[in-house]
Amino acid sequence: MEIIDTIRKHPLYKEHYGKLQELEKGRVFCHHDMAHFLDVARIAHIHNLERDLKIRKEVIYAAALLHDIGKDRQYTEKIPHERASAEIAEQILNDVATGTASAEIAGSEQERRRETFSGEERDEILQAILGHRKRRGGMGVLEELLYVSDKQSRSCFACAAKEGCDWSEEEKNDRIKS
Numbered sequence: 001m002e003i004i005d006t007i008r009k010h011p012l013y014k015e016h017y018g019k020l021q022e023l024e025k026g027r028v029f030c031h032h033d034m035a036h037f038l039d040v041a042r043i044a045h046i047h048n049l050e051r052d053l054k055i056r057k058e059v060i061y062a063a064a065l066l067h068d069i070g071k072d073r074q075y076t077e078k079i080p081h082e083r084a085s086a087e088i089a090e091q092i093l094n095d096v097a098t099g100t101a102s103a104e105i106a107g108s109e110q111e112r113r114r115e116t117f118s119g120e121e122r123d124e125i126l127q128a129i130l131g132h133r134k135r136r137g138g139m140g141v142l143e144e145l146l147y148v149s150d151k152q153s154r155s156c157f158a159c160a161a162k163e164g165c166d167w168s169e170e171e172k173n174d175r176i177k178s
């Protein structure tokens with residue numbers, strides 16, 4: 001799982017994560033922070049195991065860690081965050097895959113070779129990020145997993161701000177879902 005920390009420590013990741021936390025200070029609605037990203041990753045991995053989907057854990061965690069990372073650009077530039085996140089993710093994943101991340105953040109050459117994504121995995125992660133906001137026919141396996149896990153991660157039934165939330169009543173979780 002070294003590769004997941006390589007993503008988290010990437011300068012572009014840290015830049016957008018820092019901006020996003022600043023922009024969401026005082027926000028009464030759901031936050032897009034490390035707790036949310038890890039909730040989504042862990043829920044998705046539970047489904048992965050229960051449904052025997054055989055997706056590599058690193059792929060699930062990468063998609064979860066990156067899926068909302070461009071939300072700051074939605075606030076500041078009105079770019080839908082799935083698009084902004086996919087753009088940022090593509091740059092980070094290309095660095096991780098090609099080894100242009102610095103030695104300091106990538107670990108040893110040997111570790112980097114062992115912990116990388118195939119081109120197919122990278123494309124699946126990017127598609128999952130792009131499609132994570134809406135259910136649609138023909139979703140990829142990882143895409144659908146990210147969509148479901150993202151929604152299940154929110155405890156709307158216990159949220160003080162649920163009346164003003166822009167999720168539809170059908171989208172809001174009125175009970176614990178697993």
Ligand SMILES: [Fe+2]
Nearest residue numbers: 036067068150
């Ligand atoms: Fe999310």
